Amino acid sequence: MRAREWAIAGAFRDPEEYDIPALPSWRVCRSECGGLAFADGDGEPFIAAENPVRVRR
Numbered sequence: 001m002r003a004r005e006w007a008i009a010g011a012f013r014d015p016e017e018y019d020i021p022a023l024p025s026w027r028v029c030r031s032e033c034g035g036l037a038f039a040d041g042d043g044e045p046f047i048a049a050e051n052p053v054r055v056r057r
Helices: 003-012
Strands: 027-030 036-039 045-049
Touching: none
Parallel strands: none
Antiparallel strands: 027 036, 036 045
């Protein structure tokens, strides 16, 4: 699902009215050495990066 669709539907209407699933909630975890991980509701990370780098878009 594209973020643009979520943003537009969320700004003007209820996204579920357009068959767009609700945006999942997660929390960001950082390690002491600079690692980054995204965890779901039970705290289990579903994606992680040991050495994330900043990018310019």
